[in-house]
Amino acid sequence: MSLAAETRAAVRARPWLRYALRAGVVNYAAAAESLDVGGDRDAVATALRRFAGDLPDIDTDAREVTVRMRSGVGLGGADGDAGSGDSDGAAGAGTADADPIASVGGERILPGGGGLTAVTADGDVDAAALSAVVDRLAAENVVVDAAGVAGDRLAVVVPRSDGANALRLVEEALAAVPDG
Incomplete structure (x- = not known):
C-alpha cells in the first residue's frame, strides 16, 4: 500500500x-x-x-422539526420492567400498558414518574441529525441515558436536571446539522 x-x-x-x-x-x-x-x-x-x-467542505442544513420536552419519564423494557433503567434508580416510571414516547432495542421511554427527561424532535430527522444532537450534548457534558431515531422521530433521554438545557442544545444542533 x-x-x-x-x-x-x-x-x-x-x-x-x-x-x-x-x-x-x-x-x-x-x-x-x-x-x-x-x-x-x-x-x-x-x-x-x-x-x-x-475532501468536500462541510455544509450544514437546518432541519424542519418540532422539538418538545417531557419531564418525568423513565426507561423500561418491553416486558413491562418499567423504570429499571432510570439513572436515579426511580422505580415505577410508567406502566407496562403506557404508550412509549419512543422505543429502541426493547427499551422504551415511558411517561409517568421517572427521574429523566425526554427531548423529542419530530420531522426531518435521521442518523446524521442524531449524531449532531448527541455530539452537541456531549460537548456540554450533558449525560445521555438513551438516544435513538426511527422514522420521523428523534429522542434523547437526559437527567431531569439537564432537561431545559438539553432542549436548547437539541434545537441548536438541529439548526445546523453537518452533512456526511
Missing part, C-alpha cells in the same frame, strides 16, 4: 480527523505525528494536505 493510501486509511479510521480535515482546522505536522503510518512525518503531512484537498 502506498504512503498516500495508508494515510487515507488511517484518517478514515479516525472520523474526527476526517471531519477536522474537511473543516480545515488541522495542524498537518502534528496530525502526521499522531498517525501510525510508516514513513517520514513530512511525507505523511503532505499526504494529509492532499487528502484534505480532495
Whole structure:
C-alpha cells in the first residue's frame, strides 16, 4: 500500500480527523505525528494536505422539526420492567400498558414518574441529525441515558436536571446539522 493510501486509511479510521480535515482546522505536522503510518512525518503531512484537498467542505442544513420536552419519564423494557433503567434508580416510571414516547432495542421511554427527561424532535430527522444532537450534548457534558431515531422521530433521554438545557442544545444542533 502506498504512503498516500495508508494515510487515507488511517484518517478514515479516525472520523474526527476526517471531519477536522474537511473543516480545515488541522495542524498537518502534528496530525502526521499522531498517525501510525510508516514513513517520514513530512511525507505523511503532505499526504494529509492532499487528502484534505480532495475532501468536500462541510455544509450544514437546518432541519424542519418540532422539538418538545417531557419531564418525568423513565426507561423500561418491553416486558413491562418499567423504570429499571432510570439513572436515579426511580422505580415505577410508567406502566407496562403506557404508550412509549419512543422505543429502541426493547427499551422504551415511558411517561409517568421517572427521574429523566425526554427531548423529542419530530420531522426531518435521521442518523446524521442524531449524531449532531448527541455530539452537541456531549460537548456540554450533558449525560445521555438513551438516544435513538426511527422514522420521523428523534429522542434523547437526559437527567431531569439537564432537561431545559438539553432542549436548547437539541434545537441548536438541529439548526445546523453537518452533512456526511
